[in-house]
Amino acid sequence: MASQTEENYLKSLFNMANEAGEVNISELAQQMQVSMPTVNSMVKTLQKNGWLIYEKYKPVILTSEGKKEAALVIRKHRLTEMFLVNKMGFGWEEVHEIAEQIEHIHAPKFFERMDEMMGHPTVDPHGSPIPDKLGRIQEVNYSTLSQCKTGQLVVLAALTNSSTEFLEFLNSRELNLGKELKILSKESYDQSMVVSFKDHASETLSEKVCDRLLVRVVG
Amino acid sequence: MASQTEENYLKSLFNMANEAGEVNISELAQQMQVSMPTVNSMVKTLQKNGWLIYEKYKPVILTSEGKKEAALVIRKHRLTEMFLVNKMGFGWEEVHEIAEQIEHIHAPKFFERMDEMMGHPTVDPHGSPIPDKLGRIQEVNYSTLSQCKTGQLVVLAALTNSSTEFLEFLNSRELNLGKELKILSKESYDQSMVVSFKDHASETLSEKVCDRLLVRVVG
DNA sequence: CAATTTTGTTAGATAGTTCTAACTTTTTAC
DNA sequence: GTAAAAAGTTAGAACTATCTAACAAAATTG
Numbered sequence: 359m360a361s362q363t364e365e366n367y368l369k370s371l372f373n374m375a376n377e378a379g380e381v382n383i384s385e386l387a388q389q390m391q392v393s394m395p396t397v398n399s400m401v402k403t404l405q406k407n408g409w410l411i412y413e414k415y416k417p418v419i420l421t422s423e424g425k426k427e428a429a430l431v432i433r434k435h436r437l438t439e440m441f442l443v444n445k446m447g448f449g450w451e452e453v454h455e456i457a458e459q460i461e462h463i464h465a466p467k468f469f470e471r472m473d474e475m476m477g478h479p480t481v482d483p484h485g486s487p488i489p490d491k492l493g494r495i496q497e498v499n500y501s502t503l504s505q506c507k508t509g510q511l512v513v514l515a516a517l518t519n520s521s522t523e524f525l526e527f528l529n530s531r532e533l534n535l536g537k538e539l540k541i542l543s544k545e546s547y548d549q550s551m552v553v554s555f556k557d558h559a560s561e562t563l564s565e566k567v568c569d570r571l572l573v574r575v576v577g
Numbered sequence: 578m579a580s581q582t583e584e585n586y587l588k589s590l591f592n593m594a595n596e597a598g599e600v601n602i603s604e605l606a607q608q609m610q611v612s613m614p615t616v617n618s619m620v621k622t623l624q625k626n627g628w629l630i631y632e633k634y635k636p637v638i639l640t641s642e643g644k645k646e647a648a649l650v651i652r653k654h655r656l657t658e659m660f661l662v663n664k665m666g667f668g669w670e671e672v673h674e675i676a677e678q679i680e681h682i683h684a685p686k687f688f689e690r691m692d693e694m695m696g697h698p699t700v701d702p703h704g705s706p707i708p709d710k711l712g713r714i715q716e717v718n719y720s721t722l723s724q725c726k727t728g729q730l731v732v733l734a735a736l737t738n739s740s741t742e743f744l745e746f747l748n749s750r751e752l753n754l755g756k757e758l759k760i761l762s763k764e765s766y767d768q769s770m771v772v773s774f775k776d777h778a779s780e781t782l783s784e785k786v787c788d789r790l791l792v793r794v795v796g
Numbered sequence: 797c798a799a800t801t802t803t804g805t806t807a808g809a810t811a812g813t814t815c816t817a818a819c820t821t822t823t824t825a826c
Numbered sequence: 827g828t829a830a831a832a833a834g835t836t837a838g839a840a841c842t843a844t845c846t847a848a849c850a851a852a853a854t855t856g
Binding site: 448455 | 661664665666667671674675678679682683684686687690691694
C-alpha cells in the first residue's frame, strides 16, 4: 500500500504524464514543491515498490500498477469533491483542499457509499472525469472556448484549471457547468470573446479565461 | 498543530486519565500498542509542545491545552461517526475505523457542515458525548444495567465498550440506543439479568453485557 | 564544438516515530 | 527490609521524507 507521500507523487505523475507517459525529475520537483534530490530518492523508492520505471538521467514512467494506483486516488479525490458539493452544500471553489486530505483515507466502503448516494457520477464538480473502481478513466475531448467560432452555441462542460481564484471569477459571472453560451464575436487583436448567456446580457471573456473553459458545441 | 501521531497519543491520554488526570507510561504503551521507550520519547515531545506535564518516573498529566486538543480530536471523531450513521446509512458497528482516520482531517468547515446538517448532535451513535467547539465535554452519568434493581424500567442510553463484536452482539438482539427495557429478575449466582423489551419476549443478558450497557432509569 | 546553462545525482545531515538491548528506579511480596 | 518483579529510562539503530552542498551529465547556444 502506498504511503500518503507516495500517493501524492503518483497522482502528480499521472496528471503530468505526456503522450509518451514520461515525466522529468525537475518538473516533478516543481510540481511537488520539493528539491530535486528529494524527488531522486523518492523515485527510487517508487520504483522499488513497482509503481514506476526509472533509469539514471531518464524521465520516469508509471507502470500500469502505478497508473491504476494513481487513478484510484484521483477517484477518491473527485468522488469526495462531488460529495462535498452535492450532498454537503459546499461551493466548487471550496472543495479541493478538503478532498486533498480525504483522498488518502483507506476505507473502500466510505467511498462506495458516497458513490451510491450520488448515483455513480462520472464527473467531478469541475467537469473532470471520475475514474471507475478499476482505475479506468474515460477520456472526453472537449474544445476550449478559444477554439470555437463566432456564432456557435456551446455548453460549459469542464475546466482546464480549477484554482480557487478562477472558480471565484466564474462564480462572479455566474458561469457554472451546464451554462449555455452563444459566441457573439471574437476580437482578433487580443483573442477575447463576447458571449451571451441564455437569459442574461452579453459578457466579454479574456483569452486567458477562454483557454480555461472547456465546452461541448451544441449548435 | 499536533501531528497525527501526537493527536492519537492525546486522545488516548484523555480517555485514560483517572480522577487525578494521571496516566502511566506502561498503560499508555499498551493502549497505543508501542514499546515503553517509544512512549518515553513521545511524552518528552508532547511536553516540549505543551500538551502535558512529565517528570521522570512519574505518570503524565495533560495540560489544559492538551485536554482541549484531545477533546477537539474526539469531537471530530464523534461527529464523523454520527454523520456516517445518520447521513450515510452506516451501521454503528462500521464507523469507528473510518472515523479513526477522518478525525485527523484539518478542515474546520467540513466538520462544521456535518454538525449543522445533523442539527448539532450532543452524542455519537454509541451514546458518547460530543465535545463542543471549545473542547468542553458535557458529562452525563448513567448507571450500568448491572447496577439496576429488579422491577426498574430503563432506557438504553450509551455503552462503556464499543467494540465491533459487542455492537454486533447488540444488533443480533435488536438492542439499540433508546430501547426501553424492564428488569424482570437478576440471578444472584452469576449476576445475569432477565429483561423484557416493550414488544418482545424476554431476554437473558450476562454480567459482562450488563456492565457494558449504560441506562437512564425511567421508572 | 566548446562554453555555459540546465538537469540530475551523490553524499551527508536532520526531524519524526519507531525499535531492541541494557540498565536503573520503583513497587511488590515474602 | 531485602529480593524479585514491574515499570521506566538511556543508548543506539532503522526507516521515511526531507534538506543543502558539491559534483556530474546532458542540453543549449553562440
